[in-house]
Amino acid sequence: MRFSLHIIVENKSSFQIESSFQIDKWFLSNCSSLTWINMSVSKKLAQKEVISLLSNFTPCDVSDSLNKHGIADGGFIPNLVNRSPLVGDKSSAVGKAFTVLYAPKSDPRPAIKGSYIDIVPPGSIVVLGLPLEAQLINAPYVKVNNALYGGLMSTRAKYLGANGSVILGRIRDLDEHNDLEYPVWSYGVGTSAPGPLVKVVGIDVPLQVKVPTLEESKPEQVLTINPGDYIIADKNGVVRLPDDDKLESVLDYIPKRVDADTKVAADIKSGKPAKESQDLWRSKI
Amino acid sequence: MRFSLHIIVENKSSFQIESSFQIDKWFLSNCSSLTWINMSVSKKLAQKEVISLLSNFTPCDVSDSLNKHGIADGGFIPNLVNRSPLVGDKSSAVGKAFTVLYAPKSDPRPAIKGSYIDIVPPGSIVVLGLPLEAQLINAPYVKVNNALYGGLMSTRAKYLGANGSVILGRIRDLDEHNDLEYPVWSYGVGTSAPGPLVKVVGIDVPLQVKVPTLEESKPEQVLTINPGDYIIADKNGVVRLPDDDKLESVLDYIPKRVDADTKVAADIKSGKPAKESQDLWRSKI
Amino acid sequence: MRFSLHIIVENKSSFQIESSFQIDKWFLSNCSSLTWINMSVSKKLAQKEVISLLSNFTPCDVSDSLNKHGIADGGFIPNLVNRSPLVGDKSSAVGKAFTVLYAPKSDPRPAIKGSYIDIVPPGSIVVLGLPLEAQLINAPYVKVNNALYGGLMSTRAKYLGANGSVILGRIRDLDEHNDLEYPVWSYGVGTSAPGPLVKVVGIDVPLQVKVPTLEESKPEQVLTINPGDYIIADKNGVVRLPDDDKLESVLDYIPKRVDADTKVAADIKSGKPAKESQDLWRSKI
Numbered sequence: 001m002r003f004s005l006h007i008i009v010e011n012k013s014s015f016q017i018e019s020s021f022q023i024d025k026w027f028l029s030n031c032s033s034l035t036w037i038n039m040s041v042s043k044k045l046a047q048k049e050v051i052s053l054l055s056n057f058t059p060c061d062v063s064d065s066l067n068k069h070g071i072a073d074g075g076f077i078p079n080l081v082n083r084s085p086l087v088g089d090k091s092s093a094v095g096k097a098f099t100v101l102y103a104p105k106s107d108p109r110p111a112i113k114g115s116y117i118d119i120v121p122p123g124s125i126v127v128l129g130l131p132l133e134a135q136l137i138n139a140p141y142v143k144v145n146n147a148l149y150g151g152l153m154s155t156r157a158k159y160l161g162a163n164g165s166v167i168l169g170r171i172r173d174l175d176e177h178n179d180l181e182y183p184v185w186s187y188g189v190g191t192s193a194p195g196p197l198v199k200v201v202g203i204d205v206p207l208q209v210k211v212p213t214l215e216e217s218k219p220e221q222v223l224t225i226n227p228g229d230y231i232i233a234d235k236n237g238v239v240r241l242p243d244d245d246k247l248e249s250v251l252d253y254i255p256k257r258v259d260a261d262t263k264v265a266a267d268i269k270s271g272k273p274a275k276e277s278q279d280l281w282r283s284k285i
Numbered sequence: 286m287r288f289s290l291h292i293i294v295e296n297k298s299s300f301q302i303e304s305s306f307q308i309d310k311w312f313l314s315n316c317s318s319l320t321w322i323n324m325s326v327s328k329k330l331a332q333k334e335v336i337s338l339l340s341n342f343t344p345c346d347v348s349d350s351l352n353k354h355g356i357a358d359g360g361f362i363p364n365l366v367n368r369s370p371l372v373g374d375k376s377s378a379v380g381k382a383f384t385v386l387y388a389p390k391s392d393p394r395p396a397i398k399g400s401y402i403d404i405v406p407p408g409s410i411v412v413l414g415l416p417l418e419a420q421l422i423n424a425p426y427v428k429v430n431n432a433l434y435g436g437l438m439s440t441r442a443k444y445l446g447a448n449g450s451v452i453l454g455r456i457r458d459l460d461e462h463n464d465l466e467y468p469v470w471s472y473g474v475g476t477s478a479p480g481p482l483v484k485v486v487g488i489d490v491p492l493q494v495k496v497p498t499l500e501e502s503k504p505e506q507v508l509t510i511n512p513g514d515y516i517i518a519d520k521n522g523v524v525r526l527p528d529d530d531k532l533e534s535v536l537d538y539i540p541k542r543v544d545a546d547t548k549v550a551a552d553i554k555s556g557k558p559a560k561e562s563q564d565l566w567r568s569k570i
Numbered sequence: 571m572r573f574s575l576h577i578i579v580e581n582k583s584s585f586q587i588e589s590s591f592q593i594d595k596w597f598l599s600n601c602s603s604l605t606w607i608n609m610s611v612s613k614k615l616a617q618k619e620v621i622s623l624l625s626n627f628t629p630c631d632v633s634d635s636l637n638k639h640g641i642a643d644g645g646f647i648p649n650l651v652n653r654s655p656l657v658g659d660k661s662s663a664v665g666k667a668f669t670v671l672y673a674p675k676s677d678p679r680p681a682i683k684g685s686y687i688d689i690v691p692p693g694s695i696v697v698l699g700l701p702l703e704a705q706l707i708n709a710p711y712v713k714v715n716n717a718l719y720g721g722l723m724s725t726r727a728k729y730l731g732a733n734g735s736v737i738l739g740r741i742r743d744l745d746e747h748n749d750l751e752y753p754v755w756s757y758g759v760g761t762s763a764p765g766p767l768v769k770v771v772g773i774d775v776p777l778q779v780k781v782p783t784l785e786e787s788k789p790e791q792v793l794t795i796n797p798g799d800y801i802i803a804d805k806n807g808v809v810r811l812p813d814d815d816k817l818e819s820v821l822d823y824i825p826k827r828v829d830a831d832t833k834v835a836a837d838i839k840s841g842k843p844a845k846e847s848q849d850l851w852r853s854k855i
Contacts, residue, residue, distance in 0.1 A: 072762075136497065190363065
């Protein structure tokens with residue numbers, strides 16, 4: 001029982017969840033990994049710093065660094081459209097992935113009791129997904145025509161301190177997300193609530209995403225968004241950056257590359273060939 | 286001959302069609318159901334009231350009520366994008382579906398003579414579709430790369446008092462619909478007129494729409510838009526609401542649910558958990 | 571060797587390429603048709619006039635004329651979205667196609683040395699494509715999730731006098747194209763550079779584009795964009811107009827048809843039926 005007690009304390013002190021909030025034991029047993037329980041104070045500070053640093057850069061900048069670190073796709077999760085823009089002076093919405101898995105009502109897994117939206121950690125990006133069998137590699141990218149997410153969810157997520165939501169499906173209530181000045185990304189839009197078709201079957205679980213691939217032998221590849229991955233998003237799309245031992249090196253490269261490319265842009269505007277300038281400045285990083 | 290005479294009188298009195306307008310008998314025999322002929326004066330008033338009422342709400346509000354009435358998809362017709370926004374103080378474009386079926390020129394059905402756009406009834410939403418075999422469940426959703434609809438059609442539809450157009454295909458002349466302040470939805474855009482590829486084969490006929498489904502045994506499901514269905518559309522998409530014996534109950538629920546969800550939003554902004562507040566206020570409807 | 575010498579002179583005099591720019595012989599042997607080498611001074615003037623004329627019209631206007639000249643699809647290249655709008659008083663972005671073919675790194679063809687972006691001719695539209703096997707007829711339309719094109723490329727293309735870029739794939743750096751006021755079209759957006767996945771294997775080569783078709787016997791058709799085709803693009807999409815012996819007649823029809831349709835729009839606004847007015851004014855062209 002120490003386990004469940006620990007969570008309640010964590011909620012009360014750090015996450016400002018109302019005292020009326022009741023955590024259901026059954027709910028807990030269905031959360032495969034409550035990553036935020038394990039955060040130490042020092043790691044939380046680091047997390048804040050990482051989010052603050054990344055907010056000055058774009059997902060394109062992060063992809064450039066991931067390319068340099070051997071990630072060919074630059075961490076890009078394709079086909080997500082920005083539906084309510086980032087307002088203010090940040091270059092991107094950044095946070096730790098708080099993941100939620102929806103599944104068709106016919107799925108053998110039981111629906112999780114309680115509502116995921118009431119336990120969104122501050123500094124997170126809420127990421128909602130569907131199982132592979134409910135996904136399509138072509139638009140509309142999902143077989144669920146109902147929206148997975150709407151205005152009330154953004155209202156609560158913003159109140160709890162989330163930095164944005166990324167919905168691997170449809171959303172609704174476009175005006176509300178915009179009025180809240182809370183940034184949301186999705187594959188598509190819709191008008192109907194999720195309830196009649198799908199249920200939440202996992203929180204803080206890895207989300208799999210089916211996308212096209214150039215590999216001839218297979219029609220698709222599967223990307224994974226893990227809970228706790230950094231998510232960086234702007235109008236160009238959404239990038240995931242694992243919080244692993246490469247993180248420091250990835251972060252270190254980003255401003256150097258941005259600085260080099262700023263010099264390339266200046267060179268080009270003064271008439272220098274692009275390739276020559278790129279070769280020069282990027283070699284100095 | 287009373288039949289055709291009746292229509293001409295109807296046109297002259299209610300629909301302000303020019304006296305020079307000639308209705309072709311062959312054209313009439315190809316219209317499977319001219320629903321507007323059957324409208325009584327009393328039903329017309331009711332229709333005006335329904336349109337006026339629904340214009341205060343969004344398609345999302347209508348979907349919530351349809352969910353409550355057992356319609357799992359909330360009446361949503363997926364993948365239609367708003368290309369020229371609603372201007373003014375209405376929350377959505379609302380009207381009765383005036384349907385037009387285009388088909389490839391190779392289709393055995395003869396082309397309907399006369400132009401559908403000159404007999405658009407006031408208070409309608411013009412809905413253009415294609416047969417199932419010309420549709421795709423993935424974007425671009427149709428096999429016809431030419432636009433089905435353009436600026437001159439919106440000019441005429443607006444003149445005749447239509448409230449919007451929903452094109453299950455491509456449209457062109459984006460600036461013109463916007464300059465007219467006439468709202469249009471479509472799957473995609475294009476530059477070429479429909480003439481070289483397709484012809485009109487039905488007016489006031491049911492339109493079938495192929496969309497993805499979660500059901501494992503089949504790759505797609507077929508929705509139907511019937512002539513005379515209420516169409517409600519905004520930037521979130523397009524909803525159809527049948528004009529049947531459930532209508533009054535569906536309309537009755539809408540403002541109650543909107544009121545409840547307004548209270549939920551206020552609760553959330555003052556820090557209450559979303560689920561608790563949703564359960565409270567929605568139970569009182 | 572006269573061949574390569576000729577190009578270098580051409581570059582120096584007309585295209586303002588830096589003297590430090592080195593043309594690789596191997597690169598040259600891989601360019602199947604350097605169409606711009608063959609331009610005579612008189613043809614260049616004609617080209618300027620054609621671009622200037624077409625800039626007053628929209629791709630829809632051009633498609634109308636191509637329809638009239640027997641081209642059923644009106645020259646439309648489907649599914650390209652305008653990502654940075656045309657600024658100023660032109661109705662469309664117009665230029666001669668300067669084509670670039672990317673291919674997966676596994677493609678047997680060697681990568682072309684040097685950078686295509688440094689030899690963009692003035693007055694061109696840069697068109698980037700992929701081989702048929704890397705294309706999809708449904709969105710996202712390509713199997714390459716990385717962007718093919720970004721902000722530095724637009725910076726250089728604009729400096730060299732190009733009039734826009736059409737990317738049959740993803741682009742990134744949306745803000746940069748917009749800040750440059752340089753118009754770009756693409757299928758989609760992304761965050762990662764092309765380098766890790768694809769290489770340039772052809773410059774000034776025909777580009778094939780796989781799109782849906784209504785023909786029952788086949789699921790797709792292939793369009794071709796040839797180097798030197800006129801490209802006309804606006805928010806409705808992208809049209810190609812071959813620079814062949816029909817060009818003069820196609821150009822001649824455009825303003826006449828626009829004039830007729832302006833009269834039709836005026837007629838409709840004064841209450842005339844659309845069909846009657848279209849028949850009247852278009853018969854006078």
